[in-house]
Amino acid sequence: MLAEVDGEQCRRFVKKRDKKGGARRDLEDLRAAINHHANEGYHRGLVKVTLPAKGEPRDKWLTRSAAAKLIWTCWRYREIQTVHRGERKGQKIATDKRPLRHLARFILIGLYTGTRAGAIAAASPVPAIGRSYIDLEQGIYYRRKQGDARTNKRQPPVPLPPRLLTHLRRWHRIAPGAEHFVTYKGQAVASVKTAFKTAVQLAGLEKGISPHTLRHTAATWLMQRGADPWQAAGYLGMSLEVLLNTYGHHHPDYLSDAVEKIAKRETKTERKRTESGIVSGAITGAVGARRSERRR
Structure with a gap:
């Protein structure tokens, strides 16, 4: 099995998978499994997994x-729902059920904190293993699930914006026994992808918007509002390099100095300095040339 893993097989898999992003993630998982297998001493040979470009x-x-x-x-x-009996048989009527209201909470938390979907779904007013804890008294969101090891996906604790904290406290008052802030029919949600897709369609928004778009949106809004990049990166739980490379162009100060300097006209004083510098440079160059000729 491991002997069959090579660059050619990896490229065939990417082509068959069709989606490069998904194929890369799958191959990354395979590479991690192979490395774990080697670390446990089950094989000694070098097995290289070739990944497609990011x-x-x-x-x-x-x-x-x-x-x-x-x-x-x-x-x-x-x-x-569709009526199946009586005079209104076949007609579609709106019921009193609100199947997407839990998603409104999910979106608010995502927009205000830029937190990844898994941590939002696990957000709880009660600290426990497997949950990310929101301290309603202190207003702190501990995003990393209790019991989880630290990974490259940073999830630092962050203070909550007052407006969001008000919503969270109100939700807790409405259902003080609820173990999670985002629930569907009283149960915690594992994923909101299907509901989110439905909501995007109903709202008439463009395709390609997913739960992770909320994180992109939070980062973009922070940059547009002129937030300090270092603080914004810490708040979102991403590196400063990623923030600036991906969202930096939204910041009002983005290349502002370069734009100002390229279009700025020289004052008379600056023009005289430039001209005098050119003249003095030419004189210095001419004198140096004459001296070198005399030495020859």
């Missing part, structure tokens, strides 16, 4: 109006 970072984000539209769609949407 794609361009995605930076699709929501405008504030689009985000508001998405939230209101989730909050107002009523489940549609």
